[in-house]
Amino acid sequence: MISGIGLDLVELDRIQTIYERNARFAERILSVRERQKFQMLSDGRKLEYLAGRFAAKEAFAKALGTGIGENCTFQQIEVLNDSLGKPILYFQNTLVNGFVSITHTKHVAAAQVILQEGEA
Template sequence: MITGIGLDIVEISRIRRLDTKSPKFRARVLTINEQAEYDRLTEGRKIEFLAGRFAAKEAFSKAKGTGIGSECSFQDIEVRKDAKGKPTIYFCGAEIGLVSITHSKEFAAAQVLLQTI
């Protein structure tokens, strides 16, 4: 049964602005594992990766119905990829949602689906 859906789109220029303004932004949005993945990327890929993770986490918070806040922080949510690159959403360490992420030159967007069996 589908229990939640969430969709989010962000302007990459906005994420770049926030990231340039404060080094805390990236540390707030990405988990330690995601930061390690970010560090391995080429310069060009870094900002779209950060924007995509931001969109995925906001989309997840909508699917959950809480928004980002005390019940659901950016650090509670982690996107992990399988060997082929397919992402999955984890909340507090447990696999919980289906996610799809996309980016273009100007935007990153993500869709999340929550379901129970």
């Protein structure tokens, strides 16, 4: 049964401005494992990756119904990729029963999250 949905859209130039002002923004948004991948990317891909993770985490917080806050921080949400590149969601180091999809263009990144309860 579907227990939550969340959608988020982020402008890349907004993320770029914040990141240029403060490189620690990536540390605030990305988990340690996400940062390991981020460090290996080209500058263009870095921006897409950071904006896509930001959107995915906001979409997850909406699907959960809490928004980003003390019970759902950017660090508690992690989006890793499987061997084919498909994004997989973790919350508080536990695999999430649900789905995330991320997209980006030259200007925006967007993400959608669907959460499930019980058996699919």
